Structures are given as structure tokens and as C-alpha cells.
């Protein structure tokens with residue numbers, strides 16, 4: 001590899017103060033230049049020898065070139081995300097197993113896959129035969145990991161991710177971008193690092209930024225009570241939601257089956273909710289607008305007092321009511337076959353129950369007493 005003059009000048013200048021990046025260490029000592037990698041080392045080098053030694057460790061130098069020249073924004077969330085994509089060591093590595101440069105170069109020839117929610121990111125070299133360090137990124141749905149590109153709709157503009165993510169597989173609007181209902185059948189190929197980060201942000205807004213803040217120990221979490229108390233207008237009522245109802249709400253909306261963010265907010269800083277926050281890669285730092293809107297409805301409903309009703313049902317009909325609620329809550333209604341009358345959520349079973357137990361459009365139930373009466 002031939003080092004460009006301005007690159008050599010940057011590396012030479014960096015060595016004056018001592019330099020280390022991804023296993024490449026450079027230093028200027030009174031006796032000459034020092035170059036070290038995990039497999040090579042040279043000391044007391046003249047300037048010419050130093051340049052030759054740098055050209056001999058081309059993987060380390062082209063790696064440095066990519067990260068210093070093609071990817072800007074030292075310390076930014078986007079840069080940290082791109083390094084995570086190829087398992088490069090980062091300041092906040094956590095539990096991610098990182099790859100040293102030679103192993104990473106080997107892996108980038110085939111492509112390194114990472115999963116981000118329902119997104120699959122592949123980092124690879126632009127030129128596989130003669131890698132000059134330049135990476136490109138492919139992005140598609142995890143369910144399409146084994147689908148040939150020719151069978152997918154191929155896009156190259158990050159903002160097109162916004163349209164893809166607006167509706168689910170059935171054409172239903174997705175009010176929560178991080179719900180696990182992203183439709184498959186599309187791919188972005190050959191994105192630059194900046195384009196990849198933009199596309200991911202269109203799919204899952206702010207997830208890269210919050211993931212980065214969390215890794216840096218700087219995630220500012222707004223818990224339920226502080227979020228609820230600062231609401232105004234029609235949402236002013238949500239701070240009246242009882243604490244146990246906040247538990248039910250988190251179970252209804254925030255668990256992994258409903259949202260891919262990992263809920264980090266609690267009832268209060270020192271009052272944790274019992275419901276599991278989930279295992280998502282990226283954190284949720286405050287109750288979202290969908291939860292706030294739903295909380296308003298629940299706050300109004302929870303203000304009603306409980307009553308006791310008498311309702312005649314067979315045991316099987318009671319079981320069927322439970323099955324119906326369960327099927328709706330789990331989004332399984334469309335999976336229940338019309339011919340399967342063994343299912344409590346079967347349409348004919350539901351129509352039969354309605355025909356038998358409804359009077360004038362509602363359950364034939366009689367209010368018997370209020371609690372405590």
C-alpha cells in the first residue's frame with residue numbers, strides 16, 4: 001500500500017505526541033520513530049523507514065484512514081454506532097465482543113451482521129478484492145436475512161425508510177415506530193456510514209442517540225411521576241393514574257412483545273416498577289406519546305368506582321370470555337380460523353355468545369351492589 005503524502009504527514013505529526021488507534025501505536029522518541037501493532041514493531045526508525053513500516057501494516061493504516069477521514073464526528077453517537085456495527089472496540093465497549101483489526105478485515109470481506117431491533121445491518125468493504133478501508137452498509141429486515149436481493153424492493157435513499165416504516169404488513173398505521181411490526185420485503189444497499197445512521201434514525205428515531213448516551217453513562221431518564229406532572233391541557237389528568245395502574249400500563253404497552261425499546265423509566269427514581277423493562281438493545285428514557293395518550297384514557301376509566309354485577313354464564317362461556325380478551329391482547333384474532341370452533345376467539349363462537357347473552361346490544365348483566373355495600 002502506498003501512503004498518501006498528506007496521510008503520512010498526519011501520522012508523522014500525530015506520533016510527536018504519541019498516538020494509538022485500534023492497535024496501531026506510533027511515537028517519536030529522541031532516537032527516532034516507533035511503530036507498534038500487535039504483530040509488528042519497529043524502533044529507532046528514520047523518517048523514510050517509518051514511512052516504509054507504515055506502508056507494511058496497510059490494514060492498520062487503511063483502517064485508520066477510514067475512521068479518521070471518511071467517518072467524522074469523533075465521539076458522536078453515529079460514529080460509535082458504526083464501530084459497533086463492525087465490532088470495533090469502543091470507549092464504552094460493555095459486553096460486546098470486539099474484533100481486532102486483522103480479524104475485522106477478514107470478517108468485513110464477507111460482511112459483519114448486527115441486529116438492531118428488527119433491522120439487520122451488514123458492514124462490508126466496498127472493494128472486497130483490494131480493500132482500501134472504505135466500508136459500505138446494507139440494511140434490511142431481520143426476517144429477510146436469507147432472502148435474495150432480487151426478491152426485495154431495493155432502496156438507496158435513507159428517507160425512504162420513513163415510508164417503509166409507516167404501515168405494517170397488513171397496511172395498518174404504526175403509531176409506535178419501535179413496535180415489533182416493521183414490514184419486511186425491502187433492502188437498502190451500499191449506504192455510506194452517514195446514510196446508514198440516517199436510515200436507522202428514520203426507522204427507530206433517537207435509538208442510536210439514546211443507546212450512545214447510555215453507553216457514555218449520560219442517559220437522562222424521566223420517570224413516570226415527573227413526566228405525568230409536567231403534562232398540561234387534556235393530559236393534565238394522567239398524574240391521577242394510580243400506581244398499580246402504571247404497572248398495568250407498562251405491562252400493556254412496554255414489554256418486548258409490544259415495543260423493542262428497553263424501558264428504563266420507572267414509577268419514580270427510587271420506586272421501581274415490577275414489570276420487566278425488556279431486553280431491547282436501545283433504551284427508552286421516558287414515557288412516549290403513545291403511552292401518554294393511553295394513560296389519559298386509563299386515568300379517566302380508573303376514576304370510575306367498581307361495582308358488582310350478576311351475569312349468568314356457563315363455565316365454558318366464562319372461559320371463552322377469557323380466551324377472547326387474551327386473543328385481542330396478543331393480536332391473535334386474525335390467526336383464528338373461521339372453521340375452528342374449538343377456539344374461544346372464533347368468530348362464530350363470539351357471534352353465538354353475543355346472540356345468547358346480549359340484550360339490546362350489551363351483556364345482560366344486573367348491577368347487584370357496590371363494594372362495601
Ligand code: SF4
Pocket residue numbers: 176178253254259260261262263284285286287288289290291
Ligand atoms: S414508553 Fe413504553 S411503549 Fe413507549 S417507547 Fe418507551 S418502552 Fe416503548
